[in-house]
Amino acid sequence: MESGRIALVTGGNRGLGWATARALARRGLGVIITYRGDAREAEETVKNVQETGAAAAALRLDVSDVASFPAFVSDLAAQLERWDATRLDVLVNNAGVGLFGSLESVTVDDYDTMMDTNVRGTFFLIQALAPVLADGGRIINVSSSLTRHTSAGTSVYSASKAAVEVLTRTLAVELGPRKIRVNAVAPGPTATDFNGGAMRDDARLREGLSAQTALGRVGEPQEIGDAIAALVSEDLRWVTAQRLEVSGGALL
Numbered sequence: 001m002e003s004g005r006i007a008l009v010t011g012g013n014r015g016l017g018w019a020t021a022r023a024l025a026r027r028g029l030g031v032i033i034t035y036r037g038d039a040r041e042a043e044e045t046v047k048n049v050q051e052t053g054a055a056a057a058a059l060r061l062d063v064s065d066v067a068s069f070p071a072f073v074s075d076l077a078a079q080l081e082r083w084d085a086t087r088l089d090v091l092v093n094n095a096g097v098g099l100f101g102s103l104e105s106v107t108v109d110d111y112d113t114m115m116d117t118n119v120r121g122t123f124f125l126i127q128a129l130a131p132v133l134a135d136g137g138r139i140i141n142v143s144s145s146l147t148r149h150t151s152a153g154t155s156v157y158s159a160s161k162a163a164v165e166v167l168t169r170t171l172a173v174e175l176g177p178r179k180i181r182v183n184a185v186a187p188g189p190t191a192t193d194f195n196g197g198a199m200r201d202d203a204r205l206r207e208g209l210s211a212q213t214a215l216g217r218v219g220e221p222q223e224i225g226d227a228i229a230a231l232v233s234e235d236l237r238w239v240t241a242q243r244l245e246v247s248g249g250a251l252l
């Protein structure tokens with residue numbers, strides 16, 4: 001059903017982006033992942049994705065560097081041309097950063113890094129790629145369950161993801177005439193490198209979070225990737241401007 005479609009996943013070199021790239025590829029989409037620094041890691045991911053039988057490629061992109069977006073759009077166009085394509089069908093804005101700390105400890109640099117990456121990067125990448133996105137395409141923005149529940153030390157990160165959710169709803173209205181669906185996926189605590197790998201490696205934190213989650217554990221990256229792939233699919237073609245929380249029922 002999805003064969004011939006092409007998806008771009010930002011921050012696809014590891015974590016949830018990696019799992020999303022694999023989930024989309026398993027459903028027959030060609031996948032372009034972006035990576036920020038480690039070209040060798042990105043090439044490994046490309047090989048992983050190709051193992052599913054799908055086409056895959058990697059392009060370098062720092063989403064906080066908005067001035068680099070015109071050059072990135074040219075790189076993307078060249079990659080699409082290599083696949084005899086001119087359009088993207090799916091954009092997953094996954095790249096993001098969380099720098100957690102109390103009111104007193106958050107620095108201006110921390111604040112700017114989170115806002116520049118999570119909000120500014122997401123908005124201007126959508127702006128840059130909207131002309132390349134096919135009519136009828138889909139955009140998924142990765143938010144967080146922290147926009148619904150509250151923990152001390154997460155204020156700026158949660159605010160950045162709340163902004164992502166508002167962008168999602170507003171851009172769903174603006175891009176609706178082109179039949180582009182725009183939705184947000186809000187993962188709960190998931191075992192990746194995120195926050196220093198705490199949700200994966202800190203047994204006490206995992207235990208505490210598991211006890212606060214209806215399904216009794218933290219999430220695995222594949223569970224977020226599969227949810228994003230489901231939201232992209234034709235089965236959910238009438239869904240736009242929504243926030244899908246994928247958290248196993250965290251902090252209900």
Ligand SMILES: NC(=O)c1ccc[n+]([C@@H]2O[C@H](COP(=O)([O-])OP(=O)(O)OC[C@H]3O[C@@H](n4cnc5c(N)ncnc54)[C@H](OP(=O)(O)O)[C@@H]3O)[C@@H](O)[C@H]2O)c1
Nearest residue numbers: 011015016036062063064095096144187189190192193194
């Ligand atoms: N894991 C969780 O518990 C959780 C929960 C809720 C929401 N999320 C969200 O899910 C998304 C993915 O997180 P994750 O768990 O996969 O975290 P992760 O393992 O730390 O991976 C983060 C990804 O984002 C990329 N990235 C960060 N800043 C970037 C920038 N300026 N330009 C380009 N790429 C950048 C990283 O690239 P590099 O490899 O170059 O650093 C990496 O690919 C994020 O938006 C995060 O906020 C995660």
